Structures are given as C-alpha cells and as structure tokens.
Amino acid sequence: MKDELAKRIVQGLKDAGINFVTYLPETRLSQIVPLIRDDPLIELVATASEQEAVTIAAGATLGGKQAAVYMENTGIYVSSYGLLTVGKQLGVPILLIVGYLGGVPDQRNSFLYATIGSRTIPVLQGLGIEHRVLEDGDKLEEKIRDAVRAANALRGPFALLFAGEFSL
C-alpha cells in the first residue's frame, strides 16, 4: 500500500471520530500502525488475539470511546465469538478495519490465502455483520465515515474489507 493511502486511512478514521483502536498486526495495512501510534488523538492498544481486541474495543465503546479493531481477515474467524456476543448480541458498535487477504481483489493472493479469503464474506454474512469492500482510494474518507455511522446506527460491528490497491 502506498504511504499516501495509509495516511488517508488514518485521517479518515480521525475524521469519522475514531479515537480508540485495538489491533493484532497483519501485512496488508501495517503502515497504519505507526501512524496511529504517533497520533495523540487515537489510543492504540496492542492485543494478543483478535477475540480480545473485539472485547476491549467493546468495553471502550461502552465507556465513551468510538472504537475500531484493526485485524487480518483471519481474525474474523478467531473473533467470531466476540463479534456475535459482545458485538451483535449486546449491541455495541465497532468498526472493523480488515486486511482482506485471499479475496478475488487481493493483489497478493496465493494458495496460502485463497481459502481464507473465499469464506470471509459468507462468515460475516452468517454473523449478520454488514461490510463494504474497498479496492482503491476513491472517496476513502467518505466510506470510512459512512461505515462508522452505519455501525452506530446498527448498534453493532461493521466491517471495511481492504483489498485491491490496499493490498499492494
């Protein structure tokens, strides 16, 4: 991903009101981590599991933060229990910033990722979590803002799946 896109993602998060991010690092969007870490307006929390990242973000949201979780799409599988229970059942908005490995628009797709990618959207649908796939920087900030608004309105998680130019 070009550095410019990473900067626009982080600025888009801030413009959308995100001020708390939990994460487990991955490859595709990793440039956003140092940018968030160096930004005094966003609290960044490293976790040991995406399941944990979801529950911490949920607690922060209930405590008044506007929270996001940054993860690889493998984390959707790992955190599906938390997404369903504290996300959907308890009804807590969380923005999911997901590196979408192995999907058709993943520019670095391979046999290592394709099975994971091919089931990501069906799993999100099974969990009842709405999503949007982003493949380029067109209206990026607006799409992030829309996703946060949707999560708040739905009282639950909303996933942005980053592929295409974001996966280069």
Place this chain on the structure above:
Amino acid sequence: MIRYECLEFLAAKITDQLVVTSQSGQRIEWSHLSKHEGNLLVGMMGCAIGVGMGLALALPHRKVIVLDSDGSVLLSLFNLATLGNLRPKNLAIYVFDNGVYSGSRISYPTATAGNTDLVAMAQGAGIKNAQTLRNIEEFKHKGVEALARDELAFFVCKVEESLMHREIPRPDTDLAENKYTFVRYLERTEKKTIPFISRG
C-alpha cells in the same frame, strides 16, 4: 469459602465502581445481591476481562471491577499477557475458582483442579499483584482493600463449589436493557455523552 459470601461482602463496598461479570454463577449471584446501575452483566463466558479492560482504558479515573470464573479465564488466557503489559491501574479482577464447570451441571473439573495455577500464569504474564485468596478473611482484607489502591489487581479466589446460583432468582433484565441502564448511568456520572447512543 463460597463465592456468595465473597460477593455479599463486596456488594456492600460498592459506591461508584463499574462492575463487569462474565456468564456463570457469579452473574446470577451478583445480580441478586447488587442493583447497582454500574453493573454490566455480560452474558457470555470469556469476554468480561476484555470488556472490563476496555472500560478501564476508556475511563482511567474510574475503578473497574471484573467478576470472573476459572472456566472463563481459561477460555481467554490471552487476556493475561495483555493485562501484564498494559497494567491498567484502575482495574481489579476477581476470579472465583471452584475448579469445576458447575454450569455444566455435571461439575466436570477445570484445569485448575489439576496442575494449572492461574496466579502463576498471571505473574508470568507480567501482572505484579496477582494473588491467591484462600479464605474469607483474606478476601475481606487483601482482596477488598485492593479497591482503594492505584494498581492492577488479579485475585484468584479459591472457593468451594456452591449451587446457590441455582436456588436464587435469575436476573430478568435482558442484555440490551442492562447495557442502556449502564451507559445512561455512565453518562450521568461522567457528565458526558456516550457517542453511539445519542443519535436518534
């Protein structure tokens, strides 16, 4: 000691702390003993420490208490490593360790009934104040006194299996109702708007 007597003692000490419970007997017993609006009765195992950690980070001036079980902690052991590194000073965790999955109704033993020591694991993960409390006097003194201290506390309270939670009424507040009561209480006491909740 049994869990109910610990919770009964703790409930009398609650003022404006936020209390998060995981799903199992302590959720039922705590809801019976405490009608505090700052109770968040999380209805699932393995999530309470994470939710409590998020609350503690979002509200660093507010004491957050997590009431958890051995089965729940075993389901979310990754929390120990994160706790050991973040060390939120305003978080106190009480793990009621009866050594069984009593909610299963067959009381199958958990790993702590065998060779597993959650306090040793917590200490190894970097939690400095991790202690085992073996009787009600230790709970009353070491355990409850920690609420006044500015330090992450992780207590494994060794309790006998008790079936009290099957005899008292189960909470009739559903998850959404509890969540909104909790958040409105926070809005009132923190004098701020919780962003997601006020957009009609």
